Amino acid sequence: xxxxxxxxxxxxxxxxxxxxxxxxxxxxxxxxxxxxxxxxxxxxxxxxxxxxxxxxxxxxxxxxxxxxxxxxxxxxxxxxxxxxxxxxxxxxxxxxxxxxxxxxxxxxxxxxxx
Amino acid sequence: xxxxxxxxxxxxxxxxxxxxxxxxxxxxxxxxxxxxxxxxxxxxxxxxxxxxxxxxxxxxxxxxxxxxxxxxxxxxxxxxxxxxxxxxxxxxxxxxxxxxxxxxxxxxxxxxxxxxxxxxxxxxxxxxxxxxxxxxxxxxxxx
Numbered sequence: 001x002x003x004x005x006x007x008x009x010x011x012x013x014x015x016x017x018x019x020x021x022x023x024x025x026x027x028x029x030x031x032x033x034x035x036x037x038x039x040x041x042x043x044x045x046x047x048x049x050x051x052x053x054x055x056x057x058x059x060x061x062x063x064x065x066x067x068x069x070x071x072x073x074x075x076x077x078x079x080x081x082x083x084x085x086x087x088x089x090x091x092x093x094x095x096x097x098x099x100x101x102x103x104x105x106x107x108x109x110x111x112x113x114x
Numbered sequence: 115x116x117x118x119x120x121x122x123x124x125x126x127x128x129x130x131x132x133x134x135x136x137x138x139x140x141x142x143x144x145x146x147x148x149x150x151x152x153x154x155x156x157x158x159x160x161x162x163x164x165x166x167x168x169x170x171x172x173x174x175x176x177x178x179x180x181x182x183x184x185x186x187x188x189x190x191x192x193x194x195x196x197x198x199x200x201x202x203x204x205x206x207x208x209x210x211x212x213x214x215x216x217x218x219x220x221x222x223x224x225x226x227x228x229x230x231x232x233x234x235x236x237x238x239x240x241x242x243x244x245x246x247x248x249x250x251x252x253x254x255x256x257x
Binding site for chain 2: 034036067075079096100103104105106
C-alpha cells in the first residue's frame with residue numbers, strides 16, 4: 001500500500017506486461033485494478049483470447065488492489081475464453097484479493113493457483 | 115486533494131466521545147476512485163487504524179465511489195468519520211437514483227459492488243432526496 005506522504009497520481013503504479021511461458025501467455029498485472037485501470041486490462045485479455053490463446057495465465061502477485069470493476073474484467077474474459085474452449089488461470093492472488101473473489105462466489109469459476 | 119476539505123473534532127453525547135471527520139469532493143472522473151481511496155487511507159492512518167482494517171474500508175469506499183461515477187455522473191463528496199465504536203464512510207453525489215443490490219450471478223460482468231459492501235460492512239444504507247443520493251457504510255472499529 002502507498003503511504004500518504006508519497007501518493008502518486010491515480011493509476012501511475014498500474015502496469016500490465018506479457019510473458020510467454022512455453023506457448024502460454026502470462027499476463028502480469030501490477031498495481032491497482034479499479035474503474036480507471038480495468039479497461040486496459042480488459043483490452044489486453046480480450047486481445048490475447050482473440051488471437052487464439054486458449055489458456056491465459058494471469059500473474060496477480062503484484063496486484064495491490066482489486067474491486068468489483070476489476071472482477072468484472074476477469075468474468076468477461078473468462079466468458080470469452082470459455083467460448084473458445086479455453087479458460088483463465090489466476091496465480092499469486094494476495095489474501096485480500098482472494099477474499100474479493102470468494103465473497104462474490106467467483107473463486108470456483110476460475111482456476112486459482114497459489 | 116481539493117481545497118474543500120473540512121475537519122471537525124467534537125465531543126458528542128453525554129459521555130466523552132471523540133469523533134474525527136474529514137470530507138472532500140472528487141470530480142466525476144474514473145481516477146477519483148483511487149484518489150478517494152488515498153484520501154480515506156490517509157485519514158485512517160493518521161487516526162491510527164491498522165492496515166488490514168484500512169484495506170477493508172478502501173475496498174468498500176472504492177465500490178461506492180465507482181457506483182457514483184458510473185451511475186450519477188456528478189461530483190462526489192466523500193466523508194470519513196471515526197468515533198470510538200466504528201468507522202463510517204459516506205459517498206454523496208448530486209444525481210438522482212438509488213443503489214440497487216443485485217442477486218449473485220457469476221456470469222455478469224458488473225453489479226457486484228453492493229454485494230461486496232453488503233457482505234463486508236457491518237451496516238450500510240442510503241438516503242436520497244432532491245439534492246442527491248448518499249450511500250454509506252459502517253465498520254465496527256478496531257484500533
